[in-house]
Amino acid sequence: MFLLRNAIRDYAWGSATLLAELQGRTPSGRPEAELWMGAHPGAPSGVVPAADPSATPVPLDELIARDPQALLGHAARFGRLPYLVKLLAAGRPLSIQAHPTLDQARAGFAAEQAAGVPITAAHRNYRDDNHKPEMVLALTPFTALCGFRSPEDAARSFDRLAGALAEHFEGAEAGPGTAAAALAATLHAGDLESAFSTLLDPEGGWAAGAWVQDVVATLRRAPHVLEDDLNLSTAVGISEHYPGDAGVMVSVLLNRVDLAPGQAIHLPAGNVHAYLHGLGVEVMAASDNVLRGGLTPKHVDVDELRRVVHFQALPVPYCTPHAQGEGHLVFRPPFEEFQLERLDLPAATGRTLTANGPVIAVCTAGTVRIDSGHDSALLTPGQSVFLGATEDPAVVRPETATKVDAGAGLDPVSATLLTVTLPQAV
Numbered sequence: 001m002f003l004l005r006n007a008i009r010d011y012a013w014g015s016a017t018l019l020a021e022l023q024g025r026t027p028s029g030r031p032e033a034e035l036w037m038g039a040h041p042g043a044p045s046g047v048v049p050a051a052d053p054s055a056t057p058v059p060l061d062e063l064i065a066r067d068p069q070a071l072l073g074h075a076a077r078f079g080r081l082p083y084l085v086k087l088l089a090a091g092r093p094l095s096i097q098a099h100p101t102l103d104q105a106r107a108g109f110a111a112e113q114a115a116g117v118p119i120t121a122a123h124r125n126y127r128d129d130n131h132k133p134e135m136v137l138a139l140t141p142f143t144a145l146c147g148f149r150s151p152e153d154a155a156r157s158f159d160r161l162a163g164a165l166a167e168h169f170e171g172a173e174a175g176p177g178t179a180a181a182a183l184a185a186t187l188h189a190g191d192l193e194s195a196f197s198t199l200l201d202p203e204g205g206w207a208a209g210a211w212v213q214d215v216v217a218t219l220r221r222a223p224h225v226l227e228d229d230l231n232l233s234t235a236v237g238i239s240e241h242y243p244g245d246a247g248v249m250v251s252v253l254l255n256r257v258d259l260a261p262g263q264a265i266h267l268p269a270g271n272v273h274a275y276l277h278g279l280g281v282e283v284m285a286a287s288d289n290v291l292r293g294g295l296t297p298k299h300v301d302v303d304e305l306r307r308v309v310h311f312q313a314l315p316v317p318y319c320t321p322h323a324q325g326e327g328h329l330v331f332r333p334p335f336e337e338f339q340l341e342r343l344d345l346p347a348a349t350g351r352t353l354t355a356n357g358p359v360i361a362v363c364t365a366g367t368v369r370i371d372s373g374h375d376s377a378l379l380t381p382g383q384s385v386f387l388g389a390t391e392d393p394a395v396v397r398p399e400t401a402t403k404v405d406a407g408a409g410l411d412p413v414s415a416t417l418l419t420v421t422l423p424q425a426v
Contacts, residue, residue, distance in 0.1 A: 105289050
């Protein structure tokens with residue numbers, strides 16, 4: 001068993017407080033967006049033996065490369081640790097984005113390699129040759145945009161917007177009012193792709209920014225419209241972080257979902273989404289391939305994004321867990337690279353961790369002890385371990401603490417451990 005030493009990525013959208021609050025430490029003063037746990041070469045975890053925490057960390061990808069069969073087991077068929085785990089802390093909206101299929105990722109990566117585009121180039125679309133299906137489990141209230149609404153619902157929002165512009169914005173017929181009405185007509189005809197493309201057209205009126213600003217100013221003068229339309233209200237909120245960005249308007253096409261702690265969604269290839277706020281555990285196939293369409297200072301390639309997006313309205317893809325005993329929930333999204341399990345202690349005390357190949361386990365509450373053969377690790381929130389495929393079975397239990405207010409003896413402390421491994425056959 002290995003303790004993980006994980007990097008925190010300081011992307012601008014990161015929260016300054018959420019990760020620090022989870023870990024019980026003083027905030028750094030910088031945005032703290034993602035804590036990566038895995039072997040992706042973009043930020044591989046460092047590992048040290050649980051029996052020797054003061055040892056010099058070795059990158060996890062390097063450790064796996066020394067003996068992939070022992071550490072990955074049957075997961076070696078993926079050619080890598082097949083998943084990447086993150087603590088994701090969004091202080092403001094992430095980019096509107098989608099991820100490619102495996103075939104698209106392989107073709108795109110090969111093409112950019114052949115063209116000599118450096119892996120670290122800002123304009124690069126494909127950082128690796130893998131796809132990135134993912135899921136996120138909320139640890140705090142968590143808000144996201146996820147997949148297309150029905151064209152009819154989105155059309156009604158643009159109808160309301162066009163009406164508000166006609167009522168409150170002088171000259172609307174010459175600019176955003178006419179454009180909003182045209183988008184409503186496009187959506188009434190069921191054409192999500194044309195509406196999406198119009199909003200993101202780099203040569204179009206929405207991309208210039210002024211129309212978006214006019215829309216937001218108008219909606220702020222029409223509170224009754226915002227009260228009646230959650231998506232328009234969400235767009236106004238997003239605009240506070242990205243004024244004039246066409247992605248503000250794209251958000252009106254997407255489902256808004258508000259997750260309570262413990263709820264999860266999964267996102268297959270081609271699903272347009274954006275996380276808006278909150279702390280969650282994100283699990284994905286081991287990839288960093290992201291095609292962006294707005295709400296970001298990073299590279300946007302509208303043509304490539306359109307190529308990977310599935311222009312189909314779908315309900316919010318909640319990932320409903322299956323109970324496997326008291327205090328034990330299993331989240332199985334429809335992907336072959338991973339499943340996520342939640343163990344709530346003390347109810348799940350003494351449970352053996354599911355180890356269908358390699359395991360990453362991260363504590364998100366309380367203090368958890370993991371015992372594996374001769375190794376033992378004590379984890380507090382934000383700390384994690386890696387167990388190779390040939391490890392002895394690991395057993396989990398909460399740490400104990402003395403009750404000082406009433407009663408006698410020791411009492412288990414409530415704690416939560418999340419574990420990731422390959423899916424088991426149902």
